Amino acid sequence: MTAWIQASALAVGTFVSEDLTCIAAGLSVRSRDLDPIIALIGCFMGIYLGDLGLWGIGRLLGPRLLRARWVAAWLGRTIPEEQVRGFGEWFDRHTAAAVLAGRVVPGSRLPLYLAAGCSGRGAGRFFFWAAVAALLWVPFLVLLAAWLGDAIVGPAEAIFGVGRIAVAVGAVVLFLLLVVARCAVDPLRRARIVAAVSRIWRWEFWPAWLFYLPVLPWIAWLSIRHGGFATVTAANPSIPDGGFVGESKHAILSRLPQRWTAPSIRIGPGEPEERIGAARRALDDLGWRPPLIGKPDVGQRGVGVRVLRTHDDVAAYLRAQPAAAILQIYHPGPHEAGIFYVRHPGEPAGRIFSITDKHFPEVVGDGSSTLEEIIWRHPRHRMQARTFLARHARQLLRVPAAGERILLGHAGNHSQGTMFTDGSHLITPALERVVDEIARSVEGFYFGRFDVRYGNPDDFKAGRDLTVVELNGVTSESTNIYDPSRSILWAYRTLFRQWALLFRIGAASRDRGAATTPHRRLLAAIAACRREAPALPIAD
Numbered sequence: 001m002t003a004w005i006q007a008s009a010l011a012v013g014t015f016v017s018e019d020l021t022c023i024a025a026g027l028s029v030r031s032r033d034l035d036p037i038i039a040l041i042g043c044f045m046g047i048y049l050g051d052l053g054l055w056g057i058g059r060l061l062g063p064r065l066l067r068a069r070w071v072a073a074w075l076g077r078t079i080p081e082e083q084v085r086g087f088g089e090w091f092d093r094h095t096a097a098a099v100l101a102g103r104v105v106p107g108s109r110l111p112l113y114l115a116a117g118c119s120g121r122g123a124g125r126f127f128f129w130a131a132v133a134a135l136l137w138v139p140f141l142v143l144l145a146a147w148l149g150d151a152i153v154g155p156a157e158a159i160f161g162v163g164r165i166a167v168a169v170g171a172v173v174l175f176l177l178l179v180v181a182r183c184a185v186d187p188l189r190r191a192r193i194v195a196a197v198s199r200i201w202r203w204e205f206w207p208a209w210l211f212y213l214p215v216l217p218w219i220a221w222l223s224i225r226h227g228g229f230a231t232v233t234a235a236n237p238s239i240p241d242g243g244f245v246g247e248s249k250h251a252i253l254s255r256l257p258q259r260w261t262a263p264s265i266r267i268g269p270g271e272p273e274e275r276i277g278a279a280r281r282a283l284d285d286l287g288w289r290p291p292l293i294g295k296p297d298v299g300q301r302g303v304g305v306r307v308l309r310t311h312d313d314v315a316a317y318l319r320a321q322p323a324a325a326i327l328q329i330y331h332p333g334p335h336e337a338g339i340f341y342v343r344h345p346g347e348p349a350g351r352i353f354s355i356t357d358k359h360f361p362e363v364v365g366d367g368s369s370t371l372e373e374i375i376w377r378h379p380r381h382r383m384q385a386r387t388f389l390a391r392h393a394r395q396l397l398r399v400p401a402a403g404e405r406i407l408l409g410h411a412g413n414h415s416q417g418t419m420f421t422d423g424s425h426l427i428t429p430a431l432e433r434v435v436d437e438i439a440r441s442v443e444g445f446y447f448g449r450f451d452v453r454y455g456n457p458d459d460f461k462a463g464r465d466l467t468v469v470e471l472n473g474v475t476s477e478s479t480n481i482y483d484p485s486r487s488i489l490w491a492y493r494t495l496f497r498q499w500a501l502l503f504r505i506g507a508a509s510r511d512r513g514a515a516t517t518p519h520r521r522l523l524a525a526i527a528a529c530r531r532e533a534p535a536l537p538i539a540d
Contacts, residue, residue, distance in 0.1 A: 010042030023174045026145025043138045051130040058117020095125040103133040191376040204482045222503040230516040235506040237514040238444030243473010246525045252471045262469045264328035272319045297324035305411035331453035336412040339450040340478045345508045350436045356479040357423035361408040365400025372396040384417050422480040434463035449476035
């Protein structure tokens with residue numbers, strides 16, 4: 001190949017992987033297969049053109065680019081337009097440091113250079129400092145690879161013999177060493193790696209499909225023993241499909257005693273402005289004022305739950321949430337619990353199977369770190385950092401004052417960041433009597449979980465202070481299983497007992513005349529909920 005073809009090939013290679021191409025070029029220089037000048041020119045051309053291309057894409061497509069799904073997936077969050085404008089002012093003052101850091105710190109170059117283009121500021125300075133950064137980085141990496149080639153490729157040649165395989169292995173080894181070195185100087189990248197690796201043994205953060213794999217054979221056996229899986233849909237005859245999927249939360253709440261329930265109204269689907277007008281009229285008639293809780297009428301693991309602090313928040317929520325929604329009086333708590341209740345049909349009283357004590361996520365500022373940095377440094381919150389980054393996208397660059405407490409979430413759901421612990425210490429005969437009274441007020445309800453708010457633990461245990469904000473049916477979890485202080489074996493024992501109770505109650509209710517739901521209808525309801533899920537707004 002001619003020199004220009006070699007340089008062009010290297011330039012194209014940098015579009016796939018800059019570092020790997022520079023390393024491969026350095027190893028080729030070491031073996032005298034490539035002239036060092038050609039290696040440097042080719043790698044520089046590709047890297048510099050790639051940097052200008054990122055800037056140009058940002059300039060051409062504007063701030064809306066940073067809201068694109070692929071960019072949001074890369075960053076783990078979306079970036080609001082006002083943050084882009086603020087970035088432009090910052091970039092004007094720190095162009096040199098920003099561009100040089102973007103060349104070294106892994107994962108920062110794409111968002112940094114795109115944002116530089118989106119801001120439309122400092123074009124000349126960006127072009128200059130991007131060239132300087134590439135002129136510094138390319139010789140360093142190419143010549144480093146050439147210098148370390150004997151130490152890295154030599155052992156590979158002893159195994160694979162002299163040739164391309166040994167060079168390729170050496171390039172990969174050098175590339176991985178570079179990744180480790182770059183991550184070592186980047187605390188956020190280290191935190192991301194630690195969070196990803198920790199998921200292997202921190203089972204409470206496993207995906208639901210993985211966590212439930214060992215339970216599936218048990219559910220299959222119970223289905224055979226009790227006459228089919230649809231048996232579970234008979235466990236709560238008063239709730240459609242037993243509360244398996246797609247049930248109206250508002251319809252269930254409206255059947256509970258008003259004394260123990262947070263008042264709510266349902267806003268049906270329709271045109272956004274019509275729904276907003278209907279909500280305003282209903283709130284005025286009832287004399288309700290924000291704050292309110294907005295939530296989908298068909299809940300999905302806490303998704304779409306928001307605290308609405310103004311009437312404008314209510315309007316914005318209804319525009320973002322096209323499906324039927326609930327507006328509920330906000331209960332200040334500050335405590336929340338999940339009370340799992342069971343009663344066999346025909347028994348005079350039920351019992352509390354478990355209580356989950358919920359701990360809402362919060363962080364404390366140190367006066368020097370951004371909110372994003374604080375989240376990634378937290379040993380627990382970094383495990384669900386993408387949820388928090390998306391939820392607080394507008395203030396991630398803010399530096400909280402020392403000692404300032406920032407509540408990261410209001411939704412009492414594990415998948416939304418709340419920590420669950422076993423609350424068996426909260427169970428008392430007095431509380432059990434009150435919960436049983438509330439449950440028996442709904443004829444045909446035998447199995448499910450009350451999500452409640454309360455202010456004082458002693459009054460709660462005495463049965464004097466609790467407000468039901470939601471009631472879930474047969475697909476409820478005994479969510480104390482996610483207690484990080486408990487073992488996974490304890491969690492599975494609890495889960496196995498829960499499913500065994502569900503099938504026994506469903507079978508007893510069916511034998512007393514309750515109808516079961518055909519499997520085809522259940523599958524259709526599940527598919528409908530999955531279709532609606534992407535439309536739900538981010539939960540608070």
